[in-house]
Amino acid sequence: MDWTLIFIRAVEAGIGTEAVIYGLAAIGLNIHFGYTGLLNFGQAGFLAVGAYGVATTVATFGLPFWLGIAVGLAAAVLFALLLGIPTLRLRADYLAIVTIAAAEIVRLVVRSVALQDTFGGTDGLEAFSDDFYGMNIYAPGSYDIGPIGFDHRTMWVLTVGWVLVAIACTVVYLVMKSPWGRVLKAIREDEDAVRSLGKNVFSYKMQALVFGGVIGALAGFLFALSRAATQPDLFSTELTFFAYTVLILGGAARVLGPVLGAVVFWCLLILVKTGMEEAVNHQVITFITVNQVGSINYMLVGLGLILLLIYRPQGILGDKREIALDAR
Amino acid sequence: MHAETVNRKAEALAALASVPSEPGAPKPDPILVVDNVVRRFGGLTAVEVEHVEVQRGSITALIGPNGAGKTTFFNQLTGFDTADSGTWTFNGKPMNGVSAHQVARQGMVRTFQLTKALSKLTVMENMRLGAQKQRGENFFRALVASLWQPQEDEITIRAEELLERFKLAAKRDDFAGSLSGGQRKLLEMARALMVGPELVMLDEPMAGVNPALTQSLLGHVKDLREQGMTVLFVEHDMDMVRDISDWVIVMAQGAVIAEGPPDTIMADARVIDAYLGAHHDAPLTTAEAEEQLHQAEAELEAEIEEKA
Ligand SMILES: Nc1ncnc2c1ncn2[C@@H]1O[C@H](COP(=O)(O)OP(=O)(O)OP(=O)(O)O)[C@@H](O)[C@H]1O
Numbered sequence: 001m002d003w004t005l006i007f008i009r010a011v012e013a014g015i016g017t018e019a020v021i022y023g024l025a026a027i028g029l030n031i032h033f034g035y036t037g038l039l040n041f042g043q044a045g046f047l048a049v050g051a052y053g054v055a056t057t058v059a060t061f062g063l064p065f066w067l068g069i070a071v072g073l074a075a076a077v078l079f080a081l082l083l084g085i086p087t088l089r090l091r092a093d094y095l096a097i098v099t100i101a102a103a104e105i106v107r108l109v110v111r112s113v114a115l116q117d118t119f120g121g122t123d124g125l126e127a128f129s130d131d132f133y134g135m136n137i138y139a140p141g142s143y144d145i146g147p148i149g150f151d152h153r154t155m156w157v158l159t160v161g162w163v164l165v166a167i168a169c170t171v172v173y174l175v176m177k178s179p180w181g182r183v184l185k186a187i188r189e190d191e192d193a194v195r196s197l198g199k200n201v202f203s204y205k206m207q208a209l210v211f212g213g214v215i216g217a218l219a220g221f222l223f224a225l226s227r228a229a230t231q232p233d234l235f236s237t238e239l240t241f242f243a244y245t246v247l248i249l250g251g252a253a254r255v256l257g258p259v260l261g262a263v264v265f266w267c268l269l270i271l272v273k274t275g276m277e278e279a280v281n282h283q284v285i286t287f288i289t290v291n292q293v294g295s296i297n298y299m300l301v302g303l304g305l306i307l308l309l310i311y312r313p314q315g316i317l318g319d320k321r322e323i324a325l326d327a328r
Numbered sequence: 329m330h331a332e333t334v335n336r337k338a339e340a341l342a343a344l345a346s347v348p349s350e351p352g353a354p355k356p357d358p359i360l361v362v363d364n365v366v367r368r369f370g371g372l373t374a375v376e377v378e379h380v381e382v383q384r385g386s387i388t389a390l391i392g393p394n395g396a397g398k399t400t401f402f403n404q405l406t407g408f409d410t411a412d413s414g415t416w417t418f419n420g421k422p423m424n425g426v427s428a429h430q431v432a433r434q435g436m437v438r439t440f441q442l443t444k445a446l447s448k449l450t451v452m453e454n455m456r457l458g459a460q461k462q463r464g465e466n467f468f469r470a471l472v473a474s475l476w477q478p479q480e481d482e483i484t485i486r487a488e489e490l491l492e493r494f495k496l497a498a499k500r501d502d503f504a505g506s507l508s509g510g511q512r513k514l515l516e517m518a519r520a521l522m523v524g525p526e527l528v529m530l531d532e533p534m535a536g537v538n539p540a541l542t543q544s545l546l547g548h549v550k551d552l553r554e555q556g557m558t559v560l561f562v563e564h565d566m567d568m569v570r571d572i573s574d575w576v577i578v579m580a581q582g583a584v585i586a587e588g589p590p591d592t593i594m595a596d597a598r599v600i601d602a603y604l605g606a607h608h609d610a611p612l613t614t615a616e617a618e619e620q621l622h623q624a625e626a627e628l629e630a631e632i633e634e635k636a
């Protein structure tokens with residue numbers, strides 16, 4: 001078995017594109033779920049409106065890239081308002097139901113045959129990322145640190161991505177230690193107490209939904225731009241489920257929880273996957289085939305999440321006294 | 329200081345002296361006026377208050393047996409539940425249909441029967457949360473600490489003073505979840521005062537508080553009146569009601585059945601009926617309860633001695 005290969009793949013995944021995208025998506029979820037206690041099960045929807053915002057503006061309508069970014073952000077704000085207005089006054093579970101449905105609706109709309117001319121149907125859209133790669137600060141070539149290496153395009157995506165993660169974390173850190181963040185944490189615990197102290201709970205929940213949703217849209221931009229294409233089925237419920245796993249693994253209601261969670265999650269996922277593949281290829285494991293490794297790997301993710309929730313619901317960084325998950 | 333204490337209480341009592349002891353009696357200077365408030369849960373009429381007024385600057389007790397509708401009445405008035413019908417004014421302003429946070433901003437602040445200390449925030453953060461018009465509660469200003477830190481410091485000083493008064497200063501940086509039940513009651517009351525209310529509505533502030541602490545809590549409630557606030561509070565213990573209230577309103581089965589000064593109320597046959605039903609010898613106050621307990625003990629001891 002090639003242990004070096006397994007190790008390299010794992011490290012590349014831990015700092016790679018997926019880790020950044022899921023890190024950002026989970027930072028958004030952390031605002032919603034970790035700090036405010038909003039059960040948003042439709043984070044995939046926010047990524048989708050971001051990705052399709054930029055892709056549609058540029059590829060379908062031939063408008064400038066930055067306008068596309070603005071459209072993506074505006075779409076995320078609008079999506080948050082649409083979700084929040086009918087549900088944020090109701091009990092927490094309603095938001096969960098509505099968000100999971102709304103994210104699916106977004107996916108089905110961009111997938112639909114009727115709107116194929118605009119959103120590209122199941123094939124999705126491409127040819128919207130030239131301007132993004134035109135700004136690349138890395139000359140064409142391969143960039144290696146020891147055995148770990150990325151090409152210039154990936155380097156550009158990762159640079160932009162980790163800068164966005166750093167900015168998002170800084171903003172989250174600043175607002176969460178302010179009186180604004182205090183109101184959010186109080187809402188997570190008892191809305192009525194907060195109302196009785198003269199705070200407009202609805203408005204704060206809406207602000208949190210918009211803020212976390214906009215960060216989700218940033219993840220969506222990166223998702224689409226890194227692949228130079230976007231397809232509807234990238235934004236299925238699985239994405240939200242993984243983002244929750246990342247968040248809980250790292251530690252909800254901690255500024256760096258989602259980031260650490262994303263790094264560890266992708267590292268482990270690829271470690272196990274490459275490990276299993278190698279083991280099958282070298283006949284160490286004989287009862288499964290290489291084709292089955294992928295599915296087994298995802299089953300292990302589910303199992304891992306269950307074990308995590310039972311034995312360490314606060315994740316790696318979390319403080320058990322502070323999280324919304326009262327496992328016992 | 330002491331002279332003033334006598335003053336405020338005397339003022340309240342003087343103002344209420346001419347008010348007849350009957351349900352719905354008009355007050356000389358009401359801060360809260362309630363008309364025809366009805367709240368039904370299915371077939372059950374939880375609240376049906378025709379008319380009631382609360383005198384400004386007084387301590388008014390709201391009493392009544394379990395399930396009388398006191399908490400539900402509080403919920404209607406403070407916007408935590410929607411009344412089926414009725415109107416009420418606070419400082420002359422109509423308040424029906426006003427949302428809970430707006431009610432609090434107008435100066436009508438309540439506490440809860442089931443204490444709502446925010447246990448995952450520290451005691452100090454709980455207190456700070458109560459302050460109004462905080463610059464740092466705006467998302468964009470929150471990003472720049474220098475815009476809100478000076479105000480936060482002022483708020484902290486005010487909170488520290490209150491914590492000192494409520495004997496919670498030592499718990500300042502502990503999670504509120506680590507406080508005892510009685511301390512949570514104290515915290516909730518202190519936090520409500522951070523809002524800067526004109527009318528403080530306390531739903532059973534003494535429930536679960538030990539007798540020693542009760543005395544200081546009673547002191548705090550009296551202090552509120554001294555500072556010019558009006559207090560409306562729900563309480564079951566008649567000793568305490570007699571001790572601190574200037575006026576008592578009695579509810580039973582959703583309606584106001586009697587009103588008057590504490591001594592008049594406790595002699596009222598309707599009140600005794602509503603509270604005690606057929607059990608006329610049941611204790612009405614803790615003192616009476618203790619007395620009955622002693623009596624029973626003495627009888628038992630006598631019996632044992634007889635057998636020996
Ligand atoms: N949400 C609700 N749904 C249905 N019935 C309710 C609800 N809230 C209160 N009630 C009913 O309304 C009546 C009044 O209840 P409320 O809590 O106001 O009484 P209370 O006077 O505060 O009693 P206690 O002294 O025990 O606190 C009770 O019969 C109660 O069962």
Ligand SMILES: [Mg+2]
Nearest residue numbers: 398399400441
């Ligand atoms: Mg009650």
